[in-house]
Amino acid sequence: MATEQPVATAAGDQTRIHNIGYRNYDGPRLGRAYARRSLYSQSLRGAYGLGRSAKSKILPMLLFVVMCLPAAIMVAVAVATKANDLPLDYTRYAIVLQAVISLYVASQAPQSVSRDLRFKTVPLYFSRPIETADYVRAKYASLASALFILTAAPLLVLYVGALLAELDFADQTKGFAQGLVSVALLSLLFAGLGLVVASVTPRRGFGIAAVIAVLTITYGAVSTLQAIADVQGSTGAVAWIGLFSPITLIDGVQSAFLGATSAFPGGVGPSNTEGAVYVLVTLGLIAGAYGLLMRRYKKVGL
């Protein structure tokens, strides 16, 4: 074939770029903030299976219903028996249903990030005008929001129910606000831990097991040790042991500062100084999770 081509004798005369009529894009460029917002809303919808197949809607929706059902039952009971108080504190609700929350994080954190890694779509995101920080922030914020919806919805049910049952307004509002602060902290913490673990493995199944291990196993270990420390009479150790699992961390923070009754064995929560350490560790973990995610995505596929 090459022989048929005439040798270009005088370059410059014969070479030219043909305009074959493609039009330039002259519409509005929506830019980085728009891309980040889209990623956030898509991830948030994805966390509840919206915009995905019917099969993947089952689990998040089921967990959402399981999360809200006890609240509805409690409200029904409180209204029917004309009780003076709800059977469960706002702050205690998430602690009691922690298994459901853990399962939700474990199932949705890997679906949020592992599949991007596995199908190598992360570089495609970064071919858009977003940067590492945008991707991490959008994913972190979306999972934290999804968790906040999951944990705050039952509190809202409780609150509305409590007002309908004509319980004390000021008292209930205070409890509700404290509960919201506590679940907001919990959402940030759990979302961070879940995403860090899930972003390490491209395998979804393995990510789920690893997240559950971090959330549940540490709780099992910590509560076992706390129970033993309590029986042995070393009550001082109980609060310090609680620093080592996410759910006891939240429990400690809210019983020190948000007026919650502690679920620790013996029912004695951390004191104010210990509570300050709890808050510091919680915030440190959230910041650490964010930092680790930023580091993780610094070099993915690029």
Add this chain to the structure above:
Amino acid sequence: MYDPTVARLTYRALLGRRRALILGALPLLLLVIAVAVRALAGADDQTSADVLGGFALATMVPIIGVIAGTGAIGPEIDDGSVVYLLSKPIKRPTIIFTKLIVAIAVTMVFSAVPTLLAGLILNGNGQQVAVAYTIAALVASIAYAALFLLLGTVSRHAVVFGLVYALVWEALFGSLVPGARTLSVQQWSLAVAQKVADGNLVTSDVGLPTATVLLAAVTVLATWYAGQKLRSLTLAGEE
């Protein structure tokens, strides 16, 4: 019925790279707890029974069972590479049986051995507590591995369903509804352990004959059905 090549590949899938780390982290945590409890409380039979029963058998064994059982076949089905295995002239039940053996072996090594070690650290096998819980872990390993291997062939979300069974059914319902305890691998294995332990530190809600029959039935049926599922496996795309 046992194919060494399939076994080798499965071992590699389960223990290769970083996967052995998470499998190893749980037993390590158990040993750390055992040492900490021994230092805090000294040797006490009741305490060691609580730790082994509450943490080792109730939490650690099922989770390792989920990881090993579903991990033996789930990822292969998930990414479609199982067709290369299925296209070889090996019987499907043989594949399942081999993978089951591997999953059982891995679960036993990572759950029963640390249970025994933790028991020895906690109270030096006083009242046979360590041995009893080790036997419970061994028995439970077989049933869990078979059950979760079946889940791996049935569902794409095997890990979640396995964890729901282990955490919600056995732990949550088991503590609230007494009837749920009759249908729990944990209680069946405790029934076997009860026979071994002295005294009444290890108790179960299920009688030994019932437990043995149910354990054997679950293991055999799950393995058989997993073989059947693999015979008629259809591969679907991701979601």
